[in-house]
Amino acid sequence: MIKVGVLGARGRMGRTVCETVQEAPDTELVAQVDQGDPLDPLLGCDVVVDFTHVAAVMDNLRWCIEHGVTVVVGTSGFGDDRLAEVRSWLAAAPGGRVLIAPNFSVGAVLMMRFAAQAARFFDSAEIIELHHANKMDAPSGTALRTASVIGEARAKAGLGASPDATKQELPGARGTTVDDVHVHSVRVAGLVAHQEVLFGGHGETLTIRHDSLDRASFMPGVLLAVRGVASLPAGLTVGIEPLLGLD
Numbered sequence: 671m672i673k674v675g676v677l678g679a680r681g682r683m684g685r686t687v688c689e690t691v692q693e694a695p696d697t698e699l700v701a702q703v704d705q706g707d708p709l710d711p712l713l714g715c716d717v718v719v720d721f722t723h724v725a726a727v728m729d730n731l732r733w734c735i736e737h738g739v740t741v742v743v744g745t746s747g748f749g750d751d752r753l754a755e756v757r758s759w760l761a762a763a764p765g766g767r768v769l770i771a772p773n774f775s776v777g778a779v780l781m782m783r784f785a786a787q788a789a790r791f792f793d794s795a796e797i798i799e800l801h802h803a804n805k806m807d808a809p810s811g812t813a814l815r816t817a818s819v820i821g822e823a824r825a826k827a828g829l830g831a832s833p834d835a836t837k838q839e840l841p842g843a844r845g846t847t848v849d850d851v852h853v854h855s856v857r858v859a860g861l862v863a864h865q866e867v868l869f870g871g872h873g874e875t876l877t878i879r880h881d882s883l884d885r886a887s888f889m890p891g892v893l894l895a896v897r898g899v900a901s902l903p904a905g906l907t908v909g910i911e912p913l914l915g916l917d
């Protein structure tokens with residue numbers, strides 16, 4: 671049995687992860703930790719899963735790495751700076767393993783993959799992410815990651831910024847830009863997690879859309895990560911792609 675601890679156990683994702691771990695035949699829920707709880711119960715875990723907040727996750731991660739605890743992170747907010755910091759902590763803890771996934775849903779991983787493949791063929795690329803009204807961060811971690819892979823592919827293909835003739839606009843009307851890609855964040859009660867990637871070229875558009883209609887959509891990926899993280903090379907892995915057999 672894989673002994674699992676959950677950080678953020680009383681949150682929307684944390685509750686679903688606890689249920690999933692309790693129901694799976696090969697995992698055992700041994701620790702549930704939330705805001706204000708001591709972290710010591712996590713010491714007996716084979717894997718700790720973190721779904722907390724942008725403001726909390728770095729302290730949690732550092733504690734786990736320093737105490738030799740393997741971590742699977744779903745919490746968003748990991749830009750290059752944070753990833754570099756995590757790598758530096760791991761460098762001082764040989765054999766430590768951390769898997770950070772911007773999105774655990776298989777469909778969302780494929781959406782990002784398809785977007786990266788399409789990016790070099792189109793002049794324009796924009797991202798619209800749509801989430802429930804209680805989401806704390808904007809843009810979403812998935813949108814940031816998608817913009818990053820699109821930006822990388824566009825740069826590699828020698829494409830500049832998307833054409834944009836706007837000369838007069840109210841602040842925010844064109845969203846924000848990440849790696850030269852416009853990102854628009856929509857927050858609406860009733861939604862879960864959704865994203866459209868729009869590409870445009872000569873007389874045609876391509877829209878790649880993914881919808882998480884329920885938090886259950888993230889659970890196969892979370893279980894895959896819990897089961898597979900020990901098989902990954904020591905250090906930091908970003909995304910569940912290697913566990914899905916995607917290079």
Ligand SMILES: NC(=O)C1=CN([C@@H]2O[C@H](COP(=O)(O)OP(=O)(O)OC[C@H]3O[C@@H](n4cnc5c(N)ncnc54)[C@H](OP(=O)(O)O)[C@@H]3O)[C@@H](O)[C@H]2O)C=CC1
Pocket residue numbers: 677678679680681682683684703704705706721722723724726727730743744745746747771772773774775807811888
């Ligand atoms: N990678 C993925 O596939 C997915 C990622 N996410 C991300 O997961 C994160 C959590 O989302 P969600 O569950 O909706 O958020 P919630 O706000 O519902 O849950 C977060 C929980 O973490 C608790 N918490 C805050 N600080 C700490 C701490 N220091 N230690 C332990 N627990 C703490 C919160 O307590 P309190 O409310 O008291 O602050 C709350 O119970 C977000 O960053 C979200 O973007 C979400 C879905 C999928």
Ligand SMILES: O=C(O)C1=N[C@H](C(=O)O)C[C@H](O)C1
Pocket residue numbers: 746772773801805806809810811812813862863864
């Ligand atoms: O907060 C959420 O709900 C989600 N957060 C992640 C993100 O920021 O991309 C993953 C998914 O979009 C759901």
